Amino acid sequence: MGSIRKMKHSFKIKYILVTPLLGALLISIIALFLLHSVSEAQKKYLLESFSIRVQQINDRIDKHTDFITEYSEQFINELKNDPQIVYAAIYSNDKVTIFPSNFISIHQIRHQQEGRITEYNQKQILPVKLPLVDKRFNQVLELYAGLKADELLKDYSAQRNFVIIVISVFLLLAVLLVFWLDRFLQLPLKRAINKMGLLAGGQTNISGEQTIVAELQTMNTYLEKIDYYILLLKKRSHKLEESRNKKTKEIQRVKENLNNELELMYSLAQLPVELNEENDTDSLFHRLNKILTRQFKFDFSFVFLHKGEVYQYHSSEVKGLQMVNEKLAASFAEYRFDPDTIRQNGQIIPFVSEKPPFAELLQKMNINGVFAHLPIPQIGLLVVGYLDQKKRIKQDDLRRLLMISHIIAYRVENLEAIDILRRSLRIRTNELESSHQFLMESLQERDAMIKLVSHDLKAPLRNVSGLVDSIRRKYDDQLSKDIQERLNRIKSNMDKEMKMVEDILDSFKALEQKEQSDKVDLNIVVQRIRDELQFEIDQQNISFTVDSQLPVFYSNEHIIEHVLLNIIDNACKSFDDPRGNNRIKITAAETNHEVIIRISDNGRGIPKDKQETIFKPFTQLSTGQSARKLGVGLGLALIRNFMEKINGRIQLESAPGKGSTFILHLKK
Incomplete structure (x- = not known):
């Protein structure tokens, strides 16, 4: 039993000896973690500071823009004076503005890892990417920037070296403490334990041992110093956490403001499209009131129109309060006021007030708030605002409202x-x-x-x-x-x-009969014409040939027969010598949409410069022996007119001495 007890005491003593080493290792791990946290917090602080400066530059450009220099060029010019900037580039719609132009390319910039310190051209750079909003043209741009990270890297190296030294010192102290405990504490403890065992066994003659209180006090002093440094590290870590939380909230606020701004810009861009749906001024102003209270998030909207020398109420809208809307419409139905009450130096300019010209009517309905007054050029007055007097209508809100009033006008x-x-x-x-x-x-x-x-x-x-x-x-x-x-x-x-x-x-x-549509069998029509002109055909000794099977289709049969009769009759008169090899040939073909009829002869032919003239009224050719056989020149003019009446057309192919071919295109 005594040996087992001694083994337990020996194990406890060894455990006590190992504890300083474990503590030193734990402190080393905590120190490394804090070092990493501090480094990340410094990078975040640098990025957030730059983000705030970018927002300030954006606001300054928006307020003092000259509308001549491009937004990206103005922004880059502002950034050139920032000592923390190594490079900056703005990218939009495949257009790049970069500073300095010969330091780095946009391809290299876009492939750098954001938020990680990298080395480029012997410079330590922290890449960052931020969105920008060009309020003049409602554009969202991308800003790429490289921040100087030399000092940040130096601080990190110094802190890392300091932590390594501290860890080394702690490990050395832990080893020395273990050595001291083993050399000066373990043996006295063993002796004390042995003495206690002897006393428990009944021995009373125990002497020659010295106290170890001084050694224990020294060890306690070292432990208190270790505890102090641990508390100091905890306080610093807590401060860094508070700073990080504060910056996180600031970033969240900036993001919310940016999202609200983008939403308002989108609503402003959509406003002309929505208003174009209205076809009269009454519905236009009613639609405007709804848009201002729902999309632009104002609590109320009033429209007054210029009637003679006064402003007269037209319409209004209070968000989410239908009964109040009805009471307002009834109370303001005949309301009008003198524009001089809101003129400043003889002009009506945008302004904000808690007391509009119609404040008495609103107070009767227990309505108070803050009101923005915007003139609508040549039209009237627009009044919008909030029911909560603590809310403020900002300068940006007035600028947007002024743009809306001009869109309405x-x-x-x-x-x-x-x-x-x-x-x-x-x-x-x-x-x-x-x-x-x-x-x-x-x-x-x-x-x-x-x-x-x-x-x-x-x-x-x-x-x-x-x-x-x-x-x-x-x-x-x-x-x-x-x-x-x-x-x-x-x-x-x-x-x-x-x-x-x-x-x-x-x-x-x-x-x-031009609207009449009959079933036209060309075989029958051509045969009737041949029978009617058989005397002329025989007299001129003409070889008259027709396709064996001509098409059948629907059209105006009377007009088609009249057209063919005139053309074939003219062909019979085109031969000068009855003893010649005179020929007339009729062919036809059809497609999905039309029937094409060709009437060809080998008669006298028509010169190129006369082919359009013969289709004019009272125009005829007077050459050749058969000139006396022609009429007064109405035939072909009437034919072209007839063809146009039935949505058809006529073409002529002819050459002197080679004959003529008339081509008829008939719609099915």
């Missing part, structure tokens, strides 16, 4: 211009409709007259032509050559006049 001006344009358009439309009706009636009267005259001319012309034929049959042998030639000219002129009258009547008939 521009939109109202556009609405008035649109309204004037609509009235003018309505008046002009009515005038055009009246003119169109008058012209249509005049055209109908003209067409009726021409149709009547043309119809009445046919009978006299036919009678004259019949009398000429009768004279030639009865007295042909008795007539002189001169009289026969004169009769022939009379007959020819009568035929021309008859042809012209028939063309005019056919034109009116086709126009009356």
Whole structure:
């Protein structure tokens, strides 16, 4: 039992001896951790200080901008005077502004690790990246900067060396303490324990031992110093933690302000788009009140319009209080006030006040607050604010509200211009409709007259032509050559006049039937035309060939037959020699959208410079022996007109001596 007890006492003593070493190791770990925390806190402090300076520069540029120099250039010029800046670059929409231009490239800047000290061109740099807001053009830019980290690295090295020295000293002291405890405490303790054992065993003659109180007191002194340094490190750590928390709150506040600013900028950018949805001024101002109270977070909004020499109430909105809105509308229905009450030096300028011109009406409804007054150019007055008098309307808020008032004025001006344009358009439309009706009636009267005259001319012309034929049959042998030639000219002129009258009547008939759509079988139509012109075909000894199977489609059959008849008749008249190899060929093809008909002949042909002229009214070619066979020049002009009426078109391919090909394009 005695040996077991001695072993336990020996184990406890060894445990006491090892404790200083463990304490020294623990203190070393704590010191290294604190060193790292201090270094990180210094870096964060440097970054946060730079962030605050950036915000101050941004506010200064925003307030004193000249609107000429670009925002990025102004910002870089401000940063050039900062002694902590090694380089700075602003990146936006693939455009880079960098200072200094020959130190580092944007590619190298964007690939540096943010927040980690790196060495570049023998300089210690702390890279940082921050967002910037260009309020003039509602742009979000990126700022890349390199901060000087030489002093920071030197401080870190000095602190690290100091901690290493302190740890080394603590370890040395711990080793010495262990040695001292083992050399001067363990043996006396063992002796004391042995003496206690002897006393417990009944021995009373114990002498020759010296006290160890002095050694214990010295050891306690060292322990108190160690405890003091530990407490000192804890206090410093606590201060660093408080500083870090303070900076974190400041950063959070800056972020919240930036988010609010971005949200307001987005709402301001969307305002013209939302207001463009309104088509009259009343709905425009009602929409404006809702936008100001909901998106721009004001508690209330009033609109007063300029009526003569006063401002008259138009509309209002109080956020979230429908009953108050109704009472305000009823109380302010007839309210108006003199603009002189808010003029300053003869002008109405933006200002903030706790007592608006209509304060008495608001006090009756127990409404108080702070009010911003903004003139709407040429329109009236905009009043917005907060119900809480402790809130303040900042200068930035007034600037935004002034921009909103100008947007409203521009939109109202556009609405008035649109309204004037609509009235003018309505008046002009009515005038055009009246003119169109008058012209249509005049055209109908003209067409009726021409149709009547043309119809009445046919009978006299036919009678004259019949009398000429009768004279030639009865007295042909008795007539002189001169009289026969004169009769022939009379007959020819009568035929021309008859042809012209028939063309005019056919034109009116086709126009009356232009909306008609029938099933057109080209095989039947071409056969009818061939039968009608068989005498001319035989007389000119023409080889008339047609495709074996022509298409069938839907269109105006009367117009198509009239067009083909005129073209084929002209082709029969294009041959000068009846004994020649005269040919007329008709082919047709169809696509998904149209039918294409080609009428070809190998007759006289038409010169290039005359191919467009023949489609004009009262124009004809007078060359060749068959000139006397032509009419008055209405045929092809009417054909082109007919083709346009049924959404078709006509083409001509011809050359003198090689014949002509007329190509008809007919819509299905």
